[in-house]
Amino acid sequence: MTLRSLDLAALELLVAVDDHGSLSAAARTLSMAQPNASRALGRLERQLGVTLLQRTTAGSKLTAQGTMIVHWARQIVGDAESLLRVADGLQSSRAAELTVGASLTVAEHLMPRWLGEFRTLHPDVTIHLQVQNSTAVVTRVESQDYDVGFIESPSVPKTLHNITVARDRLVVVVPPQHPWTRRRRPVDAAELAATPLLVREPGSGTRTTLDVALAAYDRADPLLELGSSAAIRTAVESGMGPAVLSTLAVADHVDAGSLRVVDIEGLDLRRSLRAVWRPPKQVAGPAGDLIRIARRDSAARDG
Missing domain, CATH: 1.10.10.10 (Winged helix-like DNA-binding domain superfamily/Winged helix DNA-binding domain)
Known part of the structure; x- marks a missing residue:
């Protein structure tokens, strides 16, 4: 025995x-x-x-x-x-605590609204929000440091389950006086790839989406790598150079006139924002509720 x-x-x-x-x-x-x-x-x-x-x-x-x-x-x-x-x-x-990892774009522009609704639903749950780039969030979810993560990366490791919670699009932004704002001929993907850009650090979802989109072209070295969309946005406004950022991060500044969006011919920069979590496939409890809130909020905004 x-x-x-x-x-x-x-x-x-x-x-x-x-x-x-x-x-x-x-x-x-x-x-x-x-x-x-x-x-x-x-x-x-x-x-x-x-x-x-x-x-x-x-x-x-x-x-x-x-x-x-x-x-x-x-x-x-x-x-x-x-x-x-x-x-x-x-x-x-x-169960009385929820540790959430979120990429910078999601944390800054979407998470406050999601967590506000979550707090109404679960007033007794303590939320710990950790903000990192998408690669770091994935790593921390895999290592069980985070209950759920929200990322911008175009791919997710097979070790994790994922679901799209929102849609986003990257756009090329320049200061109003930039030569691209006065061109009659559109900028194409090859020219964008050959232009030194202000970019996020490797591992960021925004950087990864851009790298994948321009993988077929010869790339210029980055003009400067910065750790946040806000820092890049400020650098663009000061005239340092073009950048590719989320519409979530630049919408207010475009409306105010401090940034201009330049359309790029032949380049699709739409992307999905995803929730990621460890098995099992069906995520329950507070983490599942937060994911449902995020999806419902996105559907309401898209509708």
């Missing part, structure tokens, strides 16, 4: 026989049919090679050997109950 084959339920039944004086009383206490209880203890006797019960027409009681075994069974059952209580406490504690 091995630990793996030890029947914990049968040990619990044996302890109940000792507590209540008979197999029938023990079976009633555990809401078990007496024939099933008798079979369970019979299997335990065969596994242990010890007679545990003295069976008579008046009922079944513990043998002397059974009385010795029940002492150890009681400790095992007690330890198992303690383990379950600890696990339940950990689960309840974790």
Whole structure:
């Protein structure tokens, strides 16, 4: 016999026989049919090679050997109950907290609205929002540091499940005085690729989307790599050069006139913003609710 084959339920039944004086009383206490209880203890006797019960027409009681075994069974059952209580406490504690990882664009422009609605739904859940680039978010979800992540990257590792929660588009932005704003001939993808650009750091979803879109072209070295869309936006407004950013990050500045959008011929920069999480496929609890809020919000805005 091995630990793996030890029947914990049968040990619990044996302890109940000792507590209540008979197999029938023990079976009633555990809401078990007496024939099933008798079979369970019979299997335990065969596994242990010890007679545990003295069976008579008046009922079944513990043998002397059974009385010795029940002492150890009681400790095992007690330890198992303690383990379950600890696990339940950990689960309840974790259920009261939600650690979310989000890319910079999502965190700055979408997450505040999503978390506001989430707070109404789950006022007792403590939310920990961690803001990093998409590659870092994926890594932290895989390592179980985050319960759920929201990213901009065009691809997701097979170790994680994902679902699209919103749609976005990257656009080329320049300051109003830039020569591209006065051109009659449109800028095409090859010219954009050959132009030194202000770009996000490697690992950012915005950078990855741009790199994938221009993979077929010879690329100029970046003019400058910066760690946030806000920093790039400021650099573009100061006249340093063009950049490719999310419409979410530049919409207000385009409306105010400090940035101009330049259409690029032959280049599709639409992308999906995704939620990612570890198996199982169906995400439940607060994490699942946050994903549903994000999808519902996107559908409302698109509609």
